[in-house]
Amino acid sequence: MLSRSASLCETTKYQTWPARKYPIDKQFRNLLSSGGVSVKQLKEKMPMPTLHTGDIIQGVSVLSELDVNDLEPGKKHRFFFQGVQMGTGQHWYVPVVVAKGVRDGKRILMTTGVHGDELSSVETVRRIMEDLEPTQMAGTVLAVHDLSRPAREQMHRDWHTPQKGYSLINFNRVWPGDEIGKDAPTRHAGILWNHLFKNNVDLALDYHTSSTGGEFTMFIFADFRSPEIEQIARLFPSEQIKNDSGEKGSLEMAFVQAGIPAITIEIGAPRIFDHSKISMAVEGSMNVLRNYGIIDSPMGKTSEEVGTFVGDTFETIRSTTGGYLELLVDLRDRVTPGQQVALQRNSFGDIVAEYKVSVAGEVATIARDALSEPGSRIMQILYLQSPDS
Ligand SMILES: [Zn+2]
Numbered sequence: 001m002l003s004r005s006a007s008l009c010e011t012t013k014y015q016t017w018p019a020r021k022y023p024i025d026k027q028f029r030n031l032l033s034s035g036g037v038s039v040k041q042l043k044e045k046m047p048m049p050t051l052h053t054g055d056i057i058q059g060v061s062v063l064s065e066l067d068v069n070d071l072e073p074g075k076k077h078r079f080f081f082q083g084v085q086m087g088t089g090q091h092w093y094v095p096v097v098v099a100k101g102v103r104d105g106k107r108i109l110m111t112t113g114v115h116g117d118e119l120s121s122v123e124t125v126r127r128i129m130e131d132l133e134p135t136q137m138a139g140t141v142l143a144v145h146d147l148s149r150p151a152r153e154q155m156h157r158d159w160h161t162p163q164k165g166y167s168l169i170n171f172n173r174v175w176p177g178d179e180i181g182k183d184a185p186t187r188h189a190g191i192l193w194n195h196l197f198k199n200n201v202d203l204a205l206d207y208h209t210s211s212t213g214g215e216f217t218m219f220i221f222a223d224f225r226s227p228e229i230e231q232i233a234r235l236f237p238s239e240q241i242k243n244d245s246g247e248k249g250s251l252e253m254a255f256v257q258a259g260i261p262a263i264t265i266e267i268g269a270p271r272i273f274d275h276s277k278i279s280m281a282v283e284g285s286m287n288v289l290r291n292y293g294i295i296d297s298p299m300g301k302t303s304e305e306v307g308t309f310v311g312d313t314f315e316t317i318r319s320t321t322g323g324y325l326e327l328l329v330d331l332r333d334r335v336t337p338g339q340q341v342a343l344q345r346n347s348f349g350d351i352v353a354e355y356k357v358s359v360a361g362e363v364a365t366i367a368r369d370a371l372s373e374p375g376s377r378i379m380q381i382l383y384l385q386s387p388d389s
Pocket residue numbers: 114115118172208209210
């Protein structure tokens with residue numbers, strides 16, 4: 001059974017603020033009695049108090065519901081959040097660190113590990129959280145790591161599930177999830193969305209890198225239809241920004257559709273700590289915190305100072321045949337229409353394919369695996385299709 005008392009399972013190390021009372025608003029009570037609102041709708045509007053399951057893992061208290069209002073200000077707090085169960089009935093747990101300022105302010109979410117093989121995101125958020133001093137802060141910063149725990153443990157992009165023999169699920173296509181969905185990743189997303197994110201977040205930064213086998217620049221996906229999202233993206237001294245409307249089911253798009261500004265930040269190569277790009281991501285993130293008055297320090301470099309290249313479309317070049325890749329350009333290189341950018345050879349050394357671009361832009365992603373199957377992505381060129389962007 002879950003404890004619904006915040007005080008029952010407190011440890012002295014990770015003590016929480018006493019749980020608040022949540023009186024039903026008179027307006028809702030009237031609506032409920034008049035049939036103007038359902039109990040389900042009412043529940044969705046009412047924040048739930050922080051719930052400790054009673055479990056302690058490696059000295060850290062386990063939560064199944066978080067309301068950051070319940071946490072003591074001026075401190076950093078750490079928890080495991082209880083995610084979906086595995087087939088054996090045990091849970092996947094998600095590490096959460098909350099820096100809660102002494103003054104009211106924006107609540108910023110930083111997420112890592114939506115994909116398991118992306119590690120520079122972890123170091124970026126660790127450095128940000130280490131730098132924060134809650135006694136000097138307004139608002140709250142939540143860092144949530146290893147969202148896709150099974151993928152993280154395997155250092156693989158996708159969540160592997162035993163369903164249908166063995167299935168791989170992209171955990172960035174299931175948001176906002178569904179607690180009664182048809183597979184564990186969808187349910188896990190639904191649990192995190194409803195009980196950890198939904199009532200605690202005003203702005204979300206989702207940190208990624210390229211998938212294994214390729215590499216990204218320091219890159220941001222942002223939906224410029226929202227001026228606030230464009231402003232957030234431009235606070236980063238990133239190499240490139242793509243203005244686009246997002247991928248259905250991505251964490252970024254789920255937040256944007258819920259009216260919460262969000263961007264996706266790609267920090268170079270997978271599986272490593274890409275320190276030069278991590279520094280750019282940290283600086284941009286701190287600029288976001290400065291912009292919203294969460295921390296008070298001089299603004300660092302932004303896209304304006306570093307001359308970030310902004311586009312709105314990718315030209316994706318894929319292998320037409322099997323063979324070994326020879327890349328004739330690299331990340332950030334400017335390319336022009338008709339320029340040859342790669343070729344492929346067979347095992348005898350014969351050239352079997354040559355690849356040209358048809359647009360003027362910059363190389364944004366590139367294959368690092370030298371062997372390339374037909375259909376594999378060789379590179380993506382970021383360019384500006386719409387002059388209004
Ligand atoms: Zn990713």
